[in-house]
Amino acid sequence: MPKNFTSTATNKFHGGIHPPENKLISSSRAISKFDSDKYFRIQINQSSFQNIEQAVEIIVIKGQKVIQGEALTTFQPLDRLNVPVHSPCDGVVSDIELFDCAHNSSFPEMTIVIKAEINVDQNRSVTKIENQWKAKSQSSLINKIRKAGIVGLGGATFPTHIKQSSPLKTDISTPSTLIINAMECEPYITCDDRLLRGYANQIIQGALIVSKIVGCERIVFAIEDNKPEALFAVQESINLLAENKIDLSIIVAPTKYPSGGEKQLIQIVTGHELAKQQLPKDLNILVQNVATLFAVYQAIVLNSNLIGRLVTITGNLVDAPGNYWIPFGTSFSHIISQFNVPEKDLKFIIIGGPLMGQKISNFDISTSKKVNCLIFNKRVTNVEIKECIRCGECEAVCPIKLLPQQLYWFSKSEQWKPMEQLDLKACIECGACDYVCPSHIPLVDYFRFAKSEIKHLSSKEKTSELAKQRFDNRESRLTRIKLERKARQKKNALDRKQASENKSVDPDGKKTAILEALNRVKNKQNNTNKINTGITGEE
Amino acid sequence: MKNSPLINSEISTETRSTNQLMILVCAGLIPGAITQFYFFGWGILINLILCSSFAISAEALVLKIRSRSILATLKDNSALLTGLLLGLAIPPLLPWWMSFIGVYFAIIFAKHLYGGLGYNPFNPAMIGYVLLLISFPLAMTNWLPTQELLILKPNLIQSIELTFLGVTNELNNIALIRTMADGFTMATPLDHIRTSLSQGFMLSEILEPSEQNSSFSINSLSWIWVNVAYLVGGIYLLFLKIIRWHIPVSIIASMIIVSTILSIIDDQIYLSASDHLFYGASMIGVFFIATDPVSASTTQKGRLIFGALIGFTLIMIRTFGSYPDAFAFAVILLNIASPTIDHYFRPKVYGTKTTVKQIPEKQTPVKQIPIKQIQENKSDDDFKGLNNE
Known part of the structure; x- marks a missing residue:
């Protein structure tokens, strides 16, 4: 492995802004323990792909006992688009109902409520570490990724298996590339940063798995220059890789919002623009967020389904801002009480970053796969x-x-x-x-x-x-x-x-009838004559 | 009510608000205003105070009629800026009622009848100026000569009296002051040059410093200083990124190009670029009037075209038209054109130019690495059986 695999980005995109980062609030604390709630409310559809005809189906009933990581929904056969959700804990399905969710339209969605209980009677399969993923076929890997319920964890929640199911082409002038998106350009959010600092090896492993699935010639790890610790961790883990069959490099881009946008990232890394209606795969590129790659690693190597994610809890109302592993389905009100947020000062929570996220003022809503950051801020001025x-x-x-x-x-x-x-x-x-x-x-x-x-x-x-x-x-x-x-x-x-x-x-058709009859007779006679002459000729 | 989470105050207060932008532009006028005050006396200060108070009162009146919140809107300082610009553009000691008509027309007709701030197709201050120039051409083209040339320098009280009553206790009127200034009545250099040219003088005779035209050189020097002061103010605006460089640079460039071409043709009739740039209202126009974002072109390419055409129109009117200075006309003419300019000079949207081409027939050689081999084994059938696995 050559030492100079890190380089600075030479391409840039038009415009962009430099908002105050506010990342130190949460990035200075190591990933810490989070005390889970007793109740979890799981939204059954947590991917950005919504299709009424191909909706997920609930496979549990009220009162049913479930174990941690058990699938709560399934997908119809041959339906390649939806992803299941899983139980975040051992417990009982206590309710299945329509409930508000963190969605722009604010329409209620079907949710499954799970009450945490200790199930001793269930047979739990022992987690075995799978190191033999290299020998598995692509389709079985993709299937596993889908079964684990993995969606794009950068916030867009697009089903990962759809992205990966179209292999990169070879008939395009650009090399097939997997871009690891570690830009995290939005202010406040630090979960990818912290994840990289702690789990760089696993993320690189995840990237190798994905690169095998789509068959790419090179992997580019793209990161902004405001995360030196994460960059160092990645460099270390790349150095640790014994042998490299794949071209792995790091691109460090200057901090600028929105460099983490898929189109902007592709522009930074390759200098190319996606034309209208074009997808990254048309340029022979697949972009994956680091949290997604970590989830892929967990699904393939650790055999564990996606039941929670690293969430940045930040803002000036939180007593211990930082990054926490929070199971999906944890209600915001539980988080508020865990972090001693004074409710009288809190008018709303911001989900995601301050620029692209959304404002939520109903605190009974629960976290889902798209919630990567929660900002609890006191509103200062109008x-x-x-x-x-x-x-x-x-x-x-x-x-x-x-x-x-x-x-x-x-x-x-x-x-x-x-x-x-x-x-x-x-x-x-x-x-x-x-x-x-x-x-x-x-x-x-x-x-x-x-x-x-x-x-x-x-x-x-x-x-x-x-x-x-x-x-x-x-x-x-x-x-x-x-x-x-x-x-x-x-x-x-x-x-x-x-x-x-x-x-x-010919009023009654007699004349024609007579004519026809005469013709018939004539023909017959002719035929018999012919036969006779034929016979005589033979004799 | 704003829905975007962006409203998260820590972040959004980092950028400048419209109110701040307007007041900073007003602040940029200070060096020019002080220089004008130094050379032309109390009349400038009276104009500034009169025009800005007229502007604010007009704005308040219209807001009252339109039943809008008066204080909240006045805080955007746009009316103040209009008043200040007009106050600096009109000659000192102009009768107060003329200023009143100009400012009220600017605010009511040029701004609020179109919907107020952000909706006016023309620069309100320039509309007010042009109205006054067309209605009262004599009063509007007679600038006072610089203080140095005046034998009777009106003090503050006298200036106020002259503005409001037209006469002072000493029975001096404006005309008298002007004629007593070394027999020099046509005040602005551009005006003087124009008149002299029409009398058959050559530029070399007009501009050459000599005994006969010493008063002209003194007077024109004061104008050069005023323009330099506005240039300083303009550079300050550029430095703080309150205005973008496109319009000022393109106006100046096109003024230089057009006037240089003309002076190459005949340097005895056509003024040189430096004269054009530092006489008249050039610098205040370039940095403070043409850059009014509301009425100017908004795309970056469009702004370059907008500025270039202003420079061209300005030189054309100054040289061949019947007005000695024409910044107001040039700006208003191009204000009319700016929606069309914007329409034709849009930036190329992301993705309209693609750099990657599909290679139609030729297959690029595939590296034989293990990952590829497995890749090739995959077929669509694998996916169909996904769920059965």
């Missing part, structure tokens, strides 16, 4: 929203090079068509424009609304288009039938006319 002065700062920072200011203008007057022309669809909702806006306009909110409106309208348009097509088809069918009928009638009339004309010459 910021006033002013009119847009078209200063253009938003354009200067937009990593997609959109014109947020013009998009805002059109969205206020609900002109969706020009917004589509301005490529609203390409917006990654990173919030950089929100951050720099001197008038504090919540631009991304406007864009999200516009996007959903456009989606709604286009689906409506499609339905009406379909209805119109049906109508047109019916009309054309009716006219066709009408024409056919007319043609038939015409033909019948003609036939009748002809028949009646024939009748006038």
